Amino acid sequence: GADGTLYNKYPSFAERIHQGLIDVFGEKGKKIVTHHAEDGSGVGAAIIAGEVQISLRARPEFALNIDIAMTKARKDAGKYPDL
Numbered sequence: 080g081a082d083g084t085l086y087n088k089y090p091s092f093a094e095r096i097h098q099g100l101i102d103v104f105g106e107k108g109k110k111i112v113t114h115h116a117e118d119g120s121g122v123g124a125a126i127i128a129g130e131v132q133i134s135l136r137a138r139p140e141f142a143l144n145i146d147i148a149m150t151k152a153r154k155d156a157g158k159y160p161d162l
Contacts, residue, residue, distance in 0.1 A: 083115035103130065 086092055093113060101108035 086113075086115035099130075103133065 086096075096113055097108075097111075100111045100113070104111065
């Protein structure tokens with residue numbers, strides 16, 4: 080689910096995606112076939128969100144760090160002061 084231009088033009092993008100799938104899924108990742116997709120940005124975003132969820136389940140302490148960083152960034156920018 081990557082945009083076709085990104086998949087086709089970004090150097091080594093396909094190989095990096097494939098290695099990431101192996102990192103996430105182990106040996107089963109080697110069986111996953113990737114290809115470029117038109118309008119794949121939304122699907123790619125969903126895949127990344129899923130990877131973040133997997134990472135946070137494995138290391139929940141990161142969620143707190145992300146939340147603190149986002150809260151500080153919002154506070155410093157004066158955005159959403161009631162959150």
